[in-house]
Amino acid sequence: MLDNRNLILAVVASILILLGFNYFVDAPRQRQREQAAAIAPATAPAVPGTPSATPAPDADPATAAAVGPAVPMERPAALALSPRLDIETARLHGSVALKGGRIDDVTLRDYRETTDPDSPEIKLLSPIGSMTPYFAEFGWVAPAGGTVKLPDADTVWSGSGKLTEKTPVTLTWDNGQGVVFTRVIGLDENYMFTIEDKFANNTGAPLALFPRALVARVEMPATEGLFILHEGPVGILNGKLEEHDYKNMTEEAVPPVTTKGGWIGITDKYWLSAIVPDQTAEVTAKFAHTRFGDRDRFEVNYTGGALDVAAGASGGVTHRLFAGAKIVDLLQAYRDNLGIERFEYAVDFGWFFFLTKPIFLILDFLYRLVGNFGVAILILTLAFKGVFYPLANKSYRAMNKMKDAQPEMQRIREQFADDKARQQQELMALYKREKINPLAGCLPILIQIPVFFSLYKVLYVTIEMRHAPFFGWIQDLSAPDPTHILNLFGLIPWDPPGFLALGVWPILMGISMFLQQRMNPAPPDPIQQRIFMLMPIIFTFFLATFPAGLVIYWTWNNLLSIAQQWMIRRRTPAPVAVAAGAPTASKALPGRSGSPTGGRPPGKR
Numbered sequence: 001m002l003d004n005r006n007l008i009l010a011v012v013a014s015i016l017i018l019l020g021f022n023y024f025v026d027a028p029r030q031r032q033r034e035q036a037a038a039i040a041p042a043t044a045p046a047v048p049g050t051p052s053a054t055p056a057p058d059a060d061p062a063t064a065a066a067v068g069p070a071v072p073m074e075r076p077a078a079l080a081l082s083p084r085l086d087i088e089t090a091r092l093h094g095s096v097a098l099k100g101g102r103i104d105d106v107t108l109r110d111y112r113e114t115t116d117p118d119s120p121e122i123k124l125l126s127p128i129g130s131m132t133p134y135f136a137e138f139g140w141v142a143p144a145g146g147t148v149k150l151p152d153a154d155t156v157w158s159g160s161g162k163l164t165e166k167t168p169v170t171l172t173w174d175n176g177q178g179v180v181f182t183r184v185i186g187l188d189e190n191y192m193f194t195i196e197d198k199f200a201n202n203t204g205a206p207l208a209l210f211p212r213a214l215v216a217r218v219e220m221p222a223t224e225g226l227f228i229l230h231e232g233p234v235g236i237l238n239g240k241l242e243e244h245d246y247k248n249m250t251e252e253a254v255p256p257v258t259t260k261g262g263w264i265g266i267t268d269k270y271w272l273s274a275i276v277p278d279q280t281a282e283v284t285a286k287f288a289h290t291r292f293g294d295r296d297r298f299e300v301n302y303t304g305g306a307l308d309v310a311a312g313a314s315g316g317v318t319h320r321l322f323a324g325a326k327i328v329d330l331l332q333a334y335r336d337n338l339g340i341e342r343f344e345y346a347v348d349f350g351w352f353f354f355l356t357k358p359i360f361l362i363l364d365f366l367y368r369l370v371g372n373f374g375v376a377i378l379i380l381t382l383a384f385k386g387v388f389y390p391l392a393n394k395s396y397r398a399m400n401k402m403k404d405a406q407p408e409m410q411r412i413r414e415q416f417a418d419d420k421a422r423q424q425q426e427l428m429a430l431y432k433r434e435k436i437n438p439l440a441g442c443l444p445i446l447i448q449i450p451v452f453f454s455l456y457k458v459l460y461v462t463i464e465m466r467h468a469p470f471f472g473w474i475q476d477l478s479a480p481d482p483t484h485i486l487n488l489f490g491l492i493p494w495d496p497p498g499f500l501a502l503g504v505w506p507i508l509m510g511i512s513m514f515l516q517q518r519m520n521p522a523p524p525d526p527i528q529q530r531i532f533m534l535m536p537i538i539f540t541f542f543l544a545t546f547p548a549g550l551v552i553y554w555t556w557n558n559l560l561s562i563a564q565q566w567m568i569r570r571r572t573p574a575p576v577a578v579a580a581g582a583p584t585a586s587k588a589l590p591g592r593s594g595s596p597t598g599g600r601p602p603g604k605r
Helices: 002-039 075-079 246-251 328-338 353-370 373-387 389-404 406-415 420-434 440-461 504-518 526-543 548-571
Strands: 084-088 092-097 102-112 121-125 134-141 169-174 179-187 192-201 207-218 232-237 240-243 257-260 263-267 271-276 282-292 295-304 307-309 314-325
Touching: 084 102, 102 314, 121 134, 121 271, 121 314, 134 192, 134 271, 134 314, 192 207, 207 263, 207 271, 207 314, 232 246, 232 282, 232 295, 246 282, 246 295, 263 295, 271 295, 307 314, 314 328, 328 353, 353 373, 353 440, 373 389, 373 440, 373 548, 389 406, 389 548, 406 420, 440 548, 504 526, 504 548, 526 548
Parallel strands: none
Antiparallel strands: 084 092, 092 102, 102 121, 102 134, 134 207, 169 179, 179 192, 192 314, 207 295, 207 307, 232 240, 232 263, 257 282, 263 271, 271 314, 282 295
16 A cells, blocks of 8 residues: 555665665676677787887786795795885885886885774785785887897896885896896885886897786685675776676686776775876776686786887886775875876775765765764764755655544545455545645655665775774774674673674664654554564664664664654644544545644635
């Protein structure tokens, strides 16, 4: 029946928002993959007038060295396999491997594994030989049939000094055939490396080489595994967002894409390693997977057009490498200052970015004012309530009218229990006469769902929310409430299973939901009433595993809704009870003052 649709819509909408979103995300991604497969070229772009415009077919060397030794070693031992130059800045420290000229040792000073200030710092990049190698390489590819000796993964470069914000380091290598390679590595005050790769041609003949850069990761990393978050290879190619899952890459090859500008990298929930070509150059970008024994290597790379250097001359290209935290403001600054196309898309704001990103920007602005993201969430919720007050107010008034009419609705159902058609006719007449919209009560739910999901997304994917405290025991708004009722909120040294981990805030949310429910018209069917009463319990357990910031938002929103409904009830006179034998569709429902028109002149409602 119409008056029961609120419950049905609430349940269906909740399921759709948590499960159905996959349809709107994965389907467009699949279409993008199919389009890329249909139009992507198989080779690097040709340079007009250059006979050596095709790189050698072994540009992606498949050797066991690509994943390291068969028995991985601890990180310190792996670092010791190569001489190194230290990296030391305010936000990063680590080292550059002279063997291979790799950037493969980066640790983030500002971020730790847990909220404990003494927990280990986040280690982003790791060297070949370690348990989970993750690194960036730069170099050159010879043209097909070329015989010039090039620096590779085993080449030991010469260099000295320490890489800081103010002091770049220079690596050199002479191939013994008249070509000297130079690599200058710089680093800004944040997470952007600048790599200038050059070569001096002293061979006595023209020389053409293809510049190349890659980020590689060995072993499939542990991911969150949720459809609302992409983790894995990602990039902006030809102005479009490309995302590929680790698992899909192991099952199906991804064709190369020729693009001008953009970037390509590998993303985690909060961290990114991305290589950025010259934004005016055309490059061929690839998402690649190779398996060596029982180990997987995932790689993103790009190869540029041939760089022709005359005898006795020098030439070079500039690459950039971002290796750090996905701070929205910082990514946008790189987009604006360095011209890196849509670099902020590394943060997975999702299909509904037009909601999620504004909500994040508002929260971030409020945080700068009040200094607490939890308080910012409360203020944002209050602001949303203010914006949607007229609509919600109208909805709550309609719900109150529905509740007041329930005695008459129940009488109609009982009177016409054996005549469903007549029963519906009388109910519809009642709705029309009293100007009751049975679906009006759904409006607050429909308004809340996109806000709920967008806030969930913001709390889940933005590093600004990571380890952001509220008050008391909530020290990380992006994580579930750490208290558990079953161990007396920490008094008993026992951690309940995840589905039984009921914290204080989820319980408060369930109580607020129950109180709000009591102010709404109940379904007339006893079975539906029992289901309706179970909803607060179900949602209490359901939201217990969600980020605490989201549960705080939901609880606060419920309390504001209760206050709004209470004020409306206070301003609305109580209805007079409907007597037995009340009129049917041909007569008016007794008004709030006992008269057929509710104490108002006829025609005035």
